[in-house]
Amino acid sequence: MGKKTEKGSKDKNVVGSNDDDSKNSAVGLLDKTLLSPEDYQCTGNLDEDFTELCCRVGYTEIPKIIACSNPPGTPASEKTSMDESEWNADGQAGSVHNAERFSYFRPKIRVELESEDAKSVKEVSVRGWKIDDKMMGVFAKCLPALTDLHAISLWNVALTDNTFSSFVSILQQCPNLRVVTLEGNPLPDQSYYKLITDDLPLTHVSLRNNKIDDEGARLLSQALQNLKLTNKNLASLNLGYNHISDVGACHIAEALRLNRSLLSLNLSSNRIGDKGALALAEILGHFALNHKEILERRRLLLEKESQEHPRSPGTSRHGDPKSDRPQSHQSNNVSDKTQVAKTSKSTVKKKEKEKDPPRKEEKSVTSTQPSGTSSQTGAVKKEDAKPPKKQLANPDPKNQRGKGVKSATKRVPLTEQEQTEPTEVTNPLLEPTESQDGKIFLPGNKVLINLNLLRNRISEEGLKGFLAAIETQVVESKPVPGTKIQTGLLRLSIARNNFSPTSPTFIKLQEIMFTRDPMNKSSATSVEDHIA
Numbered sequence: 001m002g003k004k005t006e007k008g009s010k011d012k013n014v015v016g017s018n019d020d021d022s023k024n025s026a027v028g029l030l031d032k033t034l035l036s037p038e039d040y041q042c043t044g045n046l047d048e049d050f051t052e053l054c055c056r057v058g059y060t061e062i063p064k065i066i067a068c069s070n071p072p073g074t075p076a077s078e079k080t081s082m083d084e085s086e087w088n089a090d091g092q093a094g095s096v097h098n099a100e101r102f103s104y105f106r107p108k109i110r111v112e113l114e115s116e117d118a119k120s121v122k123e124v125s126v127r128g129w130k131i132d133d134k135m136m137g138v139f140a141k142c143l144p145a146l147t148d149l150h151a152i153s154l155w156n157v158a159l160t161d162n163t164f165s166s167f168v169s170i171l172q173q174c175p176n177l178r179v180v181t182l183e184g185n186p187l188p189d190q191s192y193y194k195l196i197t198d199d200l201p202l203t204h205v206s207l208r209n210n211k212i213d214d215e216g217a218r219l220l221s222q223a224l225q226n227l228k229l230t231n232k233n234l235a236s237l238n239l240g241y242n243h244i245s246d247v248g249a250c251h252i253a254e255a256l257r258l259n260r261s262l263l264s265l266n267l268s269s270n271r272i273g274d275k276g277a278l279a280l281a282e283i284l285g286h287f288a289l290n291h292k293e294i295l296e297r298r299r300l301l302l303e304k305e306s307q308e309h310p311r312s313p314g315t316s317r318h319g320d321p322k323s324d325r326p327q328s329h330q331s332n333n334v335s336d337k338t339q340v341a342k343t344s345k346s347t348v349k350k351k352e353k354e355k356d357p358p359r360k361e362e363k364s365v366t367s368t369q370p371s372g373t374s375s376q377t378g379a380v381k382k383e384d385a386k387p388p389k390k391q392l393a394n395p396d397p398k399n400q401r402g403k404g405v406k407s408a409t410k411r412v413p414l415t416e417q418e419q420t421e422p423t424e425v426t427n428p429l430l431e432p433t434e435s436q437d438g439k440i441f442l443p444g445n446k447v448l449i450n451l452n453l454l455r456n457r458i459s460e461e462g463l464k465g466f467l468a469a470i471e472t473q474v475v476e477s478k479p480v481p482g483t484k485i486q487t488g489l490l491r492l493s494i495a496r497n498n499f500s501p502t503s504p505t506f507i508k509l510q511e512i513m514f515t516r517d518p519m520n521k522s523s524a525t526s527v528e529d530h531i532a
Contacts, residue, residue, distance in 0.1 A: 035056050036056065037053050037056040037057055037137070037138070037141060040052060040053060040056065040141065042141055042142050042144075042145035043119075043145070044119040044145045044146060044147065045118050045119050046065055046109075046111060046118070046119075046121050046124075046142060046146060047065040047118060049141070049142040049145065050062075050063075050065060050109070050138065050142050051065075053138045053141055053142060054138055057134055057137070057138060058134075059134075061107075063106070063107035063108050063109055063129070064106070064107075064108045064109070065108070065109050065111060066108050066109065066110050066111070067111050067112070067113055067118075068110055068111075068112060105128075107128075107129035109124060109125070109126055110124075110125040110126075110127070111123065111124050111125070114148050119146075119147075119148075120148050121146045121148060121149060122148055122149065122150050122151070123149075123150060123151040123152075123153070124143070124146075124149065124151070124152050124153070125152075125153040125154075125155070126153070126154050126155070126157055127153075127155045127156065127157075128155065128156050128157075129157065130157060130158040131154070131157045131158070131159065131163060132163070133162065133163060133166070136163050136166045136167065136170075137166075139167075139170055140166065140169070140170050140173075143170055143173075143174060144170065144173040144174055146174070147176065148176065149174050149176060149177055150176060150177065150178055150179060151177070151178065151179035151180070151181070152171070152174075152177065152179070152180055152181070153180075153181040153183075154167075154181070154182050154183075154185060155181070155183050155184050155185075156183075156184035156185065157184075157185060158185070159182075159185040159187065160187070161187055161188060161189045161191055164185075164187055164191060164194075165191070165194070168194045168195065168200075171195075171200055171202075172199055172200060175201075177200075177201075177202070178201065178202060178203045178204065179202070179203065179204045180195060180202055180204075180205050180206070181206040182195070182205075182206065182207055182210070183206060183207070183208045183209050183210065184208075184209050184210070185210055186210050186211040187210070190212065190213070190215055190216035190219055191219075192207050192210065192212065192216060192219070192220065193216075193219040193220050193222065193223035194223075195207075196220065196223035196224060196227065196234060196237075197223065197226075197227075198227060198228050198231055201233045202233060202234060203233055203234060203235050203236065204234075204235065204236040204237075204238075205234065205236070205237055205238070206238040207237075207238060207239055207242070208238055208239070208240045208241045208242070209240075209241040209242070210242060211242060211243055212239060212242040212243060212244060212248075213242075213243045213244065213245075213248065214243075214244065214245055214247040214248035214251070216242075216244075216248070217239075217244050217247075217248030217249070217251045217252055218248065218251045220237075220239075220251075220252070220255075221251040221252050221254055221255040222255075224252075224255035224256075224259055224262070225254075225255050225258070225259070227259070227261070229260070229427055231261060232260075232261045233261070234261055234262060235261065235262065235263040235264065236262075236263060236264040236265075236266075237262060237264070237265055237266070238266040239252075239265075239266060239267055239270070240266045240267065240268040240269050240270070240452070241268070241269045241270075242269075242270055243270065243271060244267065244270040244271060244272060245270070245271040245272065245273070245276070246271075246272060246273050246274075246275040246276035246279075247276075248270075248272075248276070249267065249270075249272045249275075249276025249277070249279060249280060250275070250276055250279045252265075252267070252280070253276070253279035253280045253282065253283050254279075256280070256283045256445050256448065257283050257287065257293075257445070258293075258427070258428050258429065259445070259447075260428055260445070260447045261447070262447070262448060263447065263448065263449050263450065264448075264449065264450035264451075264452075265448060265450070265451055265452070266452040267451075267452060267453055267456070268452045268453065268454040268455055268456070268493070269454065269455045269456075270455075270456055271456065271457060272453065272456040272457060272458065273456070273457040273458060273459070273462070274457075274458060274459055274461040274462040274465075277453065277456075277458045277461075277462030277463075277465060277466065278461070278462060278465040280451070280453075281462070281465035281466045281468070281469040282444075282465070282469070283444055283445050284444045284445060284446075284448070284466075284469035284470070284472075284473060284488070284489060285444045285468065285469035285472040285473065286434070286441040286442065286443060286444055286472065287441065287442060287444060288439040288440065288441050288442075289429075289433075289439075289440045289441070289442055293429060293442075294440060296429055297429040297430070297433075297440075300427055300429055300430055301430070304430070428442070429442070431443055443476070444469065444472070444473070444488075446473065446487045446488045448489060449488075449489060449490040449491065450489075450490065450491045451489060451491070451492050451493070452493040453492075453493060453494045453497070454493050454494070454495060454496050454497075455496045455497070456497050457497065457498050458494065458497040458498060458499070459497070459498045459499050460499050460503060460505060462497075463494070463499060463503065463505045463506055463509060464505055466492065466494065466509060467505055467508060467509050467512075469489075470488075470489060470492070470509065470512055470513065471512070473487075473488035473489060474488075474512060474516075476488075488516075489513075489516070490513075490516050490517055490518060491513065491516075491517050491519070492509070492513050494506075494509075
C-alpha cells in the first residue's frame with residue numbers, strides 16, 4: 001500500500017508540473033498579447049519575426065516556417081507516408097506519430113534560402129490555408145524586412161478584395177521583389193490589374209485559375225496600356241485556366257498594339273475562338289492605325305520636329321512673326337519688309353563699290369614709283385597687307401580652328417542619337433509606316449516571342465490568320481549584325497483546339513515555327529552555323 005501511495009503522489013506531482021508548464025506558457029502568450037506588434041522591430045529572420053508577431057497578435061496555433069532546397073510549391077521533400085519505425089509492435093500507429101502523420105495538412109510557410117543564413121530568404125510560398133486581415137498585418141511587418149526576397153507565391157489562400165489591396169501595399173515595400181504568383185484566388189472585383197503598375201517593378205505575374213472573365217481582361221488591358229513606355233520590367237504574364245473569351249482576347253490584343261515590353265503571354269485553357277485569335281494575329285503583322293493613334297502620331301512628329309529645329313518664341317510654325325492682324329495686313333507687312341531689305345542691300349553694294357576704287361589707285365601709285373624706291377614700296381605693300389590679316393585673323397587661330405573642328409564632330413553624333421533613340425525607345429508610333437488604300441499601317445509587335453493558346457476554341461480560320469502573320473514576320477525578320485537571331489514570334493503553342501491535327505495549315509505553321517524556335521535547334525546545326 002505504501003508503494004502505491006508513493007506512486008500516486010509521484011504521478012500527482014508530474015501532473016501538477018505539467019499543469020504548471022501549461023499555465024506558464026499560457027501566461028507567456030497572454031503577456032505577449034499585451035505587447036503591441038507595431039512596437040516590434042523586425043530583424044530579418046523570418047522564423048523569429050513571424051513567431052513573435054503572431055504571439056503578439058494573439059494566434060494560439062502558429063504556422064511553421066519550413067526551409068526547403070526545392071522551389072516553393074513542390075512538397076516532394078516532405079513526408080507523405082509513415083516509415084516502418086513509426087509503427088508499434090502491434091501494427092498500430094502511435095499517438096505521437098498520428099499527429100505527425102497529418103502535419104502535411106497543417107498551415108505552414110515554405111521558404112527558399114539563398115544561402116545557409118536564416119536571413120537570406122529568397123522565395124516565400126503559402127499554400128492551402130486562409131490569410132485573413134490579421135495575418136496580412138503580420139506579413140506587412142515581417143516581409144519588407146527580407147532584403148533578398150525575390151518571389152512570393154499565394155495559392156488558394158482565400159483572398160478578398162481588402163486583403164488583396166493590403167497585399168499590393170506590402171509588395172510596394174519590397175524593392176527587390178520581381179515574381180508574384182497569385183493562383184486559385186478569385187476576386188469579386190477582378191482587381192488583379194493593381195499588380196501591373198509602374199510602382200511595382202515585377203518581371204513575371206502569374207494569375208492562373210482565378211476565374212478572370214472579359215471584364216478582368218479589359219482592366220488588365222488598360223493597365224498594360226497605362227504603363228510608361230520606358231517601363232520594360234513586365235516581361236511575362238500568365239492568364240491560363242481562366243474564363244477569357246473572344247471579347248477579353250480582343251482587349252488584350254488592343255494592349256499589345258503599342259506594348260513593347262511583354263515577351264511571353266499565356267492564354268491557355270480559356271474560351272478564345274476565331275475572333276480573338278484573329279485579333280491577336282493581327283498585331284503580329286502589319287496593322288492599320290485607328291483615328292486616335294494617327295492623331296497621337298502626328299502630335300509626336302510635331303514634338304520631334306520642334307526638338308530638332310527649335311524656333312524662337314516670337315515666330316510661328318512657318319517662321320512668320322505672330323500678330324493678331326488679318327492676313328492681308330500681314331502680307332503687306334511682309335512685302336514692305338522685303339522691299340526694305342532689297343534697298344538696304346543695294347546701298348551696301350554701292351558703298352562697297354565706292355570703297356574699292358581708292359584701293360586700286362593706291363596699288364597703281366605704288367607701281368609707278370621709281371626703281372630707287374623699291375624698298376619703300378615693298379615696305380608699304382607689307383604694311384598694307386598686314387592690317388587686313390590682323391582684322392580677319394584671331395589672336396589665337398589654333399584654338400579657333402581646333403574648336404571649330406571639335407564642334408563639328410560632336411554635333412553630328414548627338415543629332416543622330418536624338419533622332420534614333422526616341423523612335424526605338426519612346427513610342428512605337430514613330431516607327432516607319434506604310435500607306436495603302438488611304439490607311440497608315442504600322443509594323444507589328446515583334447517583341448512578343450512566346451504565345452500560348454493551348455486548349456481554346458480556335459478553328460481553321462484562326463489558324464490561317466496566324467499563318468499569314470508569321471509569314472510576314474519571316475519575310476521582314478533580319479538578323480542582328482554579327483548574329484543570327486530573328487525578331488518576332490519564336491514559339492506558338494496552339495494545339496488542342498477545334499481543328500484537326502492533320503490540317504495542312506497547322507502542319508505548315510508547325511514547320512515554320514520549328515525553324516524559328518531556338519529550343520528545337522540541334523547542336524549539330526548550331527555548330528554548322530558557327531562554322532559558316
